[in-house]
Amino acid sequence: MLADAAAGISRSLVIRGEAGIGKSALVEYAAAAPGVRVVRGGGVESEAELAFGALHLLLYPYLDRLEGLPGPQSAALRAAFGQIEGPEANRFLVGAATLTLLAELAAETPTLVLIDDAQWLDRSSSDALLFAARRFHADPIAVIFAVRETVPPFMTPGLETLRLDGLPSAAATALLDERAPGLTVPGRTRVLTESAGNPLALIELGTARRDAERAGHADPVHEVGPLPVARRVQESFRTQIAGLPAGTRTLLLVAAADVGAGVDTILRVAGAFDLTAADLEPAEQAGLVALSTDRLTFRHPLIRAAAYQQASHHQRIMVHRRYADALTRPEHADRRAWHLAAATTEPDERVAAELEDTARRAQHRGGAMAVSAAYDRAGRLSVDPAQRARRLLLAARAAYDAGRPDRATRLAAEAAALTDDNGIAADATHIRAQVEYERTSPAADAALALTAAELVVDDDPVRAVFILTEAVCCARDAGRRDLLERAVGQLKSLDLPDDSPLLPHVAAQIAWADLLAGRCDPAVDAMAAQVREARTGTADYLHEVVAAFSGVLLADDASAAAVMDTAADRARAAGAVQWIPYIMEPLALAQLLGGAFLDAETSVAEGVSLGAELGMDTQVAVLRAVSVWTAAVAGHEDRSRALAADIGPLLTERHPVHAALVSWGLAIGDLSAGRFDPALELLDEICSGTVAYDFLLRSVPDHVEAAVRGARTERAAAHLPAFEQWARRGGAPQAAALLHRCHALLAASDDAAEEHYLAALRLHDGVYHRARTQLVFGEWLRRRRRRTEARTQLLAATTGFDRVGARLWADRARVELAALGKPQAAQHSDPIELLTPQELQVVRLAAAGHSNKEIGARLFLSPRTVGHHLYKAYPKLGVARRIELAQLVL
Incomplete structure (x- = not known):
């Protein structure tokens, strides 16, 4: 690891094992490596509830460098450390700032980050450090976490692990x-x-x-x-x-009760028990502790645990109370509150209020888990049941934001059981609904969201809109018309002001029920208005995502992509990382259905990377469904089928819309390879299924082609009326073009067929779909011995397929050309296709004029890693200078 880091290859390692197994010995060995800067920190059990406490200690020597960080990152880290007042710190921006700061240190000299006792890191610090560790790639930096196995375990997904066993x-x-x-x-x-x-x-x-x-x-x-x-x-x-003098045991208890306390504080608290530094001497002579100018250190954490646990409960309470008396300065308010809580055995509103203040400060610093812990304990100490319920609800919301769904569900249920307040019960039920999306299914989320909305639909219609929007989206995902109709019924009953900015979104959500039931006429106008409203950039993330889905449902792919591109940029800048996997879903769909396959894969890659890190298993599977399609159209059939087998069962159980997308992707593989019968069977299932009127209605042209080319014309028009009604009412040129292609394939006369083919070509606004029409038109012309015209269409189709990387379609077009006696060799694809999704993102931003530092801040990468991606991309693109990228890519 250390050698790789010195050579500019980033590595991260988690050393795991029981207490005493040798983790710290390996950490000390690493710390002694020559020629590296060592940045060292660790977890402290007594400070595990102090937001960003460990990160602050780790980075404290380098805080003078914060001015050099990108503005939002610098502000987030300053807010997290309590240096500035201002908006609440974003935990993902804190992670990005940690990444950038450590990368800048490594740019000066190879750097080793050592974190001992990581199991005791406060959750905010561990999230920031893990976020950074996963994103170092080409920096001369190594990160080592030493972790004692605990319950619950300290999770480090995505990092290399070394487990230590006993000595031979x-x-x-x-x-x-x-x-x-x-x-x-x-x-x-x-x-x-x-x-x-x-x-x-x-x-x-x-x-x-x-x-x-x-x-x-x-x-x-x-x-x-x-x-x-x-x-x-x-x-x-x-x-x-136990063999030490009583005063020494008490002084060890004082030190063990607050490992982060300095010697002056420990001795001040010890003075309340008439003890002095001299009482510590027997413990020093026994080798249990070491005393320096400002720190008292236990030789091993198990000694600290033994010193604390050997004391009686009464003794511990007295020590914590003395700490609370000693910690009176404003900067010690959080530690004082926790010591008061530890010294309090029954409800006490004064202590609960101090803990609530601690929770608010932690929220400002962006420490969601610290917020949850403080509100939770404040709730337990509350005298008034209503206050207890309110605080436990806030603890539940913070736990959900911190990625602790089990804790969030438990606290939410407890809060709801304590009160008759409909608002608290609604919020608690909504939290449980959001957890169920990943844990069970979108249908379970929708059902609970409906229950939550019923509690506030009369008293708080604005809150009801957001809850019901989630219910509508999840009911759609699950293909549950019954739940969708119930949600729409509640939306219709809302009494919103005439000037409410939510009205276009409510109207569009109501319209979804009509569209998904096959009733286009009453739906299209409201959905189109929502898309136009969202393009102004004034909506919240939730309603922007919903508006993008409206665009996809109307085949207005360009607008849907534009709305999501804007939302994604804003989310990245604000550090709203938890929204990015959801934003990438409609964005990738719009790109996929519009024929921009490489763009779709890039969106999927970003969403999957962040979704996997955040534990969004269902959302990751939803995004990967797009990859089944893109792999099939690119001719990677083995990958397409393997991916379908991997995610298909989960999606079939939870998310029928994207389960059908998986089937559509497999059908595309069959159709492009000329396997018309299996393609037709899959497409029949999609077009006849419970989600047939979703964006999957756009599979009807493929169904028509499979039936006609497979000589099953009696089945070709089975689903065309629904598609025709949608295409004519929706007004999207692409939909109209596809409808003309269908009519051309089914035309009773040559004149009618040719008229429809030409009309389709006039309307197509995307390379892929135009090439598809040119292919079937060229096939039609060849069969009518119009060889020159056929060759023109087939050559254009081949060029288009090559351009977008649709290799199987291109091969099919070349077979047709060969039948004309004009075989064409396979063409090299666009060099951009040679880039990985991450390289493509970096190249496009570089081509737009952004610096490596700006690109890194936007994509949560170090500047050096950005440079590494560009270095790998240049030879693939055949360029030597950054200035050449703009002409090639944009």
């Missing part, structure tokens, strides 16, 4: 003989067995056993019994602590 027998024996010589054979055997190769256990248990044997005492290892190794070692430490 020979090494364990050698270590024991070195550190605890003179053991009897039975004692030696017992220690080797009980320690299970754990180095700390070998040393501590071996030493204890040796001392007991020399003193003629009972066997301390045997007394501990069959406990886990860490517990055995902790019991050994507890025994050592």
Whole structure:
């Protein structure tokens, strides 16, 4: 790792194992590496509820560099550290700022970031550090997390892991003989067995056993019994602590109750118990703690745990109370609140109010999990049931925002059970609904959202709009017309002001029910108005996404993509990363259905990357359904079918709209390869299914072509009336062009067929669909021996398919050309197709004039990684300079 980092290849590693197994030894080994800057931090158990506490300690020596970060990142990090007042810090922007700051340090000299005891990092700090660690690629930096296995576990998806086991027998024996010589054979055997190769256990248990044997005492290892190794070692430490003077034990308890406290604070609290630094000397002589000018350090975290746990509950309460008395300065308000909470055993509104203030400060800093923990404890200490319910609801919302769905559901249910307030019950039910989208299905989300909306539909119609919008979207995803009609019924009953900006969106959501039931006439105008409204850029993310879906449903792909491009840019700039996977869904669909396959794959890649990181399994599968289609049209049939097999079962169970998209993608593979019968069977299922009037209605032209080319003309027009009604009423040129192609394929006379083909070509506004029409038109012309005209159409089709990377379609067109006696060799595709999705994003932004630093801030990459992507892209594109990109790409 260290060698790779020095060579400019970023690496991250998680070292996992039980207490005492040697994680810290490896961390110390890494820290001693020559020629690297070491940036070191770690988790502290007593500070796990302080938002960004660990990150602040890690980056504190480099805060003078914040001015050099992109503005939004700098502001987010300053807000997270409490340096500035202003808008609430965004946790994703804090992660991006961490990435940029560490990357800039690495640009100066190879850098090693060491995080020990990562299991005790506050959630905000761990999120920021993991966000950064996953995005280093071409920077001379290595990141190491040392993690003790705990319950719940510290999750590090996407990072390489090294699990440490016990020492092998020979090494364990050698270590024991070195550190605890003179053991009897039975004692030696017992220690080797009980320690299970754990180095700390070998040393501590071996030493204890040796001392007991020399003193003629009972066997301390045997007394501990069959406990886990860490517990055995902790019991050994507890025994050592129990032998210390009472004052020393109390002073160790004071130090253990707040590991982050400085020596001055520890001694001030100890003074309340008439203790001084002299009382610490026996613990120092025993090697349990070390004292420096400003810090007291336990030799091992298990010693701290033993010092805290050996005290009685009353003693702990007294120590926490003394800390609360000592921490009176404003900058200590959060630690004081938590000490008060630890010292309080029954409801106390004063303490609850202080914790609520802590929660608000944590919210301003962007620490969602710290917010949840503080509101949760404040709720437990609330005297008034209504206050308790309100605080627990706020804890539930923060837990959901932090990506802790189980905790969010539990707290939401508890809050709702404590009150008759419909607003609280509605919000609690809405949180549970949002959790169910990923946990169960969109249908479960819609059902709960409807229940939530019913509680506020009369008293708070604005809140009801947002909840019902979610219900409509999820009912559509699930193909549940019954739930959709219920949601629309509630939307119709809302009493909104005549000037409410939500009215166009409400009208469009009502219109969805008509369109998805096959009633185009009453739906189109309201949906088109919503799309126009969204293009002004004044809507919130939710309604922008919904408007983009309206555009896709109307075949207004350009408008849908424009709305989502704007929303994506805003979300990236604001760090609203949780919205990006949802934004990428309608964007990728609009690009896919418009024939921009490489753009669709780029959108999918960005959405999948962030969705997987955020635990959005359902949304990731929804996005990957687009890839089934793009892989099929590109001729990667094995990949297309493997991907369909992977995500198909989940989508069939949860998300029938995109399950049908998967089937459509497979049908495209069959159709483009000339396998008309299997394509027809798949398309029949789509066009006859429960979601046939969704954007899947746009599969009807493929159904017509498969039936006609497969000589099954009796089935060709089965679904055409619905498509024709939609195409004529929707008004999109692309829809009208596809309708003309269908009529051309089914025309009873040559004159009528040719008229429809030519009309379609006049209306097409995309390369792919134009090429599809040129292909079938060329085939039609060849069969009528109009060879020159056929060749013209087939050559144009081949060129178009090559241009968009539709290889199987291009091969089919070449077969037709060969039948004319004019075989054409396969053409090189557009060089842009050689780029990865990430490279394409970087190249396009560079071509638009953005610097590497600006591109990095926008895509959450380090500037050096941006440069690496450009370095790899240049030879693929055949350019040597950045200035050449604009002409090639834009």
